[in-house]
Amino acid sequence: MSVIYSLIDLLLPFEWTEFSYMKNALLAVLLITPLFGLVGVMIVNNKMSFFSDALGHSALTGIAIGVLMGVDNYLVSMMGFSLLFALCISAVMDSETSSSDTIIGVFSSTGLALGIVLLSASGGFAKYSGYLIGDILTVQPEEIRMLALILAAVVLLWGFFFNKLMLVSLNTDLAASKGIRVRLVEKFFVILVAVIVTVSIKWVGVLIINSLLVLPAASARNLAKSMRSYHFTAIGISLFSGVSGLIISYYAGTAAGGTIVLVAAVIFFITYFLNQARAKS
């Protein structure tokens, strides 16, 4: 890590990079934002933004279960509950007994309420309420290494499975006609989103994680002319929002996560109006 820190000092000789926690936060942003940009494109394409929001809410319940069970590493309990939660939502949606937004709404509110009740019963709500807004400035070097591995794994998976994901997202019958196992691909994506949301929640926060997943991709969709431009624009917007939001938050003394989301929101509205103008011309 010392080599990377020296590189940051060399390339970015600014006040805000003098602190090691800011260097770590910058590295985390450089890893998390492309990850979110990449996965966000399919979340937006599949109209799954409520789903990823619900997964974020479920993280609180995962922590509460970890606290009650005396688990040292809450990531384990969060991951376990999040995967179970995601697969349950997916299974109920497959049964097509209610509309998907209703099912997700029910699971989302139930997950959040259960987390609050369990944490308050164990007397630990105040201690863990920090997970609601997250704090990217607390990220540690070993966690940055883990994020780098996750990003590499997701890029690799995206390389192998993206074409199938895209065809399933477009039309399930069409995908099935090509021998694609639609349910398996859908479950794969659901699990991938659950894993990414869970590992990032500590730094990004329950309340804003979904914004970071959805806003860059939604902005890119306003501009994209193909899947390639959709991806690279989403990753670019995500990176720009992350880095500029981090720098602004340092100088403005604001929460990093919220500032990053605000930058992403401004970009979304700019692209929205650009798209409107393009449609009229």
Added chain:
Amino acid sequence: MILHNVSLDVHHGEILALIGRNGAGKTTLLKALLGRIPYTGSVVFSNAQGEKIEKPRIGYVPQNLVFDRSTPVTVGDLLCANMGGFPVWLGHKKEQISRAERLLAQVGGGPSLLKKRIGSLSGGELQRVLLVFALEPKPDLLLLDEPVSAVDRRGIGAFYDLVTSMRAEHQMPIILVSHDLNHVEKYATRAALLDGTIVVSGTVNEVMKTPEVREAFGLKLTGGVRK
């Protein structure tokens, strides 16, 4: 719609028309063949030499593709995603583009179509692109579900001429679901009337003359001419 006792043979090089009233189970049968609906019994595929095919390739052109029209998926993305492992989010390989251009040319589409978003295509353009998608790689069975319902009159003839030439060239078995008996008479080689089960089947001429078809479609026969 639940189907019972459906027993059908579709031979290589023939177009079998599935006809029937709304809700007779035509689309349900196609979805079962696609593996989207559970069924009991068996579907056996064999090649032109009579050898059994375990995992048949199925080409499918849906009646009206339901998709988000604002999606940034282009025709090139769709066709290249179907051609191999290179992920379309990284772009398209030159050989994929060349192949897609050749395939589109077969259906009268120019190279410029590749860069168009599929949501911006006309009904006729979309069906031709879907036909190209269905035919790559060459399927063991081609399913056409009301394939020209969103196509203008001029495009309908062009679409069926293309299907007929593909049948002649590749000798592939084709199942065509159509409401339009004129299309069935003109392009199909055999027909089957479906109404929860196969009511009648045979050559198109035989099936069209049956009272069951006349009743299902409210037709009258006068001197052998359908009115």
